[in-house]
Amino acid sequence: MVSAVNEYILSQFPGDAVAYFSADSIEMDPGKEGVVDADYSTEFLNNLKIGNFPDHQLELKVGCPVILLRNMDQTVGLCNGTRMVVKTLGKWFIEVEILTGTNVGDRVFLPRLTLSTHYKSLNFTLIRRQYPVALCFAMTINKSQGRTLANVGLCLQRQVFSHGQLYVALSRVTTRQGLKILSANENGEEGTSMVNIVFPEIFD
Template identity: 50%
Template sequence: MVLRNIDPSAGLMNGTRLKITELMDFMVRAKIITGEKVGRTVDIPRLSITPSDTRLPFKMRRRQLPLAVAFAITINKSQGQSLSEVGIFLPRPVFSHGQLYVGISRVTSKNGLKILIVDKDGKPQAKTMNVVFKEIFNNL
């Protein structure tokens, strides 16, 4: 998965998923598997990354590939995507109102949806709570 907006016009944006086809010394060749540019082959070079922490008395810089292995993605990262298969693992109640809906609504067919809800001991459960912290509504 791409971790930065590298080249939006080429489909290389934060959250784009790729299939790595070739590893080189300072670059990766990959095929885009999500978004409008599905099927396009792209080359991704190492990028210079400078953290913006102004508390440091020096500038730190590192060169890295802006990619992360993504066997799974978070509910937040899935927002806006359409997926043919979605598996949701809930070892505890979802964090905030609407988050469970976002996760479930990413799948294009109910046949592609699998949900595993477990209790503290890892035993399967039939339901979960959609947690809402009502305190956030006090100042509205």
């Protein structure tokens, strides 16, 4: 849902989009090295989408907000979850301006990084070389934890599914007037109530 919102807003955002494509490869688990590359095509690897991991195709426009997906350099404010705005889209770099933390207003250059994530069910580690950012017009509730915002639009076309999620979402905003909620029921129809998940065993 977050990806769909981000992609739609980007399509309405002024300017020309620049697409960056990752280089993907795999590293088989010990004992599984006999699997040949043909068993996992390039197209299959490119289509893998993982939470908190950059996509194969990253489309950006100058002026759009992004969020950093990895810790890079805490001394200059480049930490996982840092929000930034794109200033320059180069061939070999992305220039961004930091929007959060103690380094607000600083401009930095982001390089491509080689990132990896393990797929236990497929017995391999995906290795992806890509810029470690994602569009951030919208973000997940979990990713918003710890932030304080003046205005929040909460999209609950799918209701929360974990203990405390609704509280986290509603408590990000500083005033009631700054909160707008789109809620839907189990049939996807607009509703006037929200689900609040509570696990009583947590309090035992």
